[in-house]
Amino acid sequence: NAGVTQTPKFQVLKTGQSMTLQCAQDMNHEYMSWYRQDPGMGLRLIHYSVGAGITDQGEVPNGYNVSRSTTEDFPLRLLSAAPSQTSVYFCASSYYRDTVNEKLFFGSGTQLSVL
Amino acid sequence: AQSVTQLDSQVPVFEEAPVELRCNYSSSVSVYLFWYVQYPNQGLQLLLKYLSGSTLVKGINGFEAEFNKSQTSFHLRKPSVHISDTAEYFCAVSLKAAGNKLTFGGGTRVLVKP
Numbered sequence: 001n002a003g004v005t006q007t008p009k010f011q012v013l014k015t016g017q018s019m020t021l022q023c024a025q026d027m028n029h030e031y032m033s034w035y036r037q038d039p040g041m042g043l044r045l046i047h048y049s050v051g052a053g054i055t056d057q058g059e060v061p062n063g064y065n066v067s068r069s070t071t072e073d074f075p076l077r078l079l080s081a082a083p084s085q086t087s088v089y090f091c092a093s094s095y096y097r098d099t100v101n102e103k104l105f106f107g108s109g110t111q112l113s114v115l
Numbered sequence: 116a117q118s119v120t121q122l123d124s125q126v127p128v129f130e131e132a133p134v135e136l137r138c139n140y141s142s143s144v145s146v147y148l149f150w151y152v153q154y155p156n157q158g159l160q161l162l163l164k165y166l167s168g169s170t171l172v173k174g175i176n177g178f179e180a181e182f183n184k185s186q187t188s189f190h191l192r193k194p195s196v197h198i199s200d201t202a203e204y205f206c207a208v209s210l211k212a213a214g215n216k217l218t219f220g221g222g223t224r225v226l227v228k229p
Contacts, residue, residue: 031215042219094215106158
């Protein structure tokens with residue numbers, strides 16, 4: 001059982017480049033989300049999805065796009081990378097019920113540097 | 116909006132000594148509370164959570180936390196730490212009826228020394 005798989009593990013971009021961070025889960029989870037982790041700031045929610053075809057913004061969505069065409073995949077797109085997007089990115093998934101908080105399963109992260 | 120403050124950014128502790136990690140939150144409505152742990156080069160794992168009921172919550176690996184509504188705190192404790200407890204610990208809250216959107220604190224790095 002692979003759980004939540006993120007690729008790539010490391011990436012270096014130049015300012016202005018675009019790229020997609022991949023996230024896939026094999027647990028049939030309805031809920032998927034992207035967080036960025038910065039020193040001293042914990043994790044901040046970028047975007048999330050409660051099912052295929054449904055996405056919404058989190059706390060820090062600017063500069064990022066998402067889509068959810070299947071239950072399994074939730075890619076995060078950086079449209080025009082900026083040094084402020086240097087961070088570690090985590091994808092997380094769970095079952096979803098809107099009145100109960102379910103346990104989140106995290107991927108191992110993608111370390112992104114924007115020069 | 117809710118927020119979470121972890122008062123200690125780093126906590127050094129000797130092996131077999133007790134440890135307490137402090138977490139305070141602010142919210143105008145009821146919340147769920149969580150502690151997650153991140154071992155080096157890994158994603159986060161759930162240690163324990165408080166949804167309702169008993170204010171003392173027991174989690175994995177011998178950790179426990181106590182919810183104190185009057186002090187809006189959710190401190191994490193372990194009576195005797197091991198070298199393997201070296202990790203970063205995150206306190207988090209979510210609003211009830213808000214699904215799985217978590218607000219995390221800044222994290223506390225625990226370094227267990229032999």
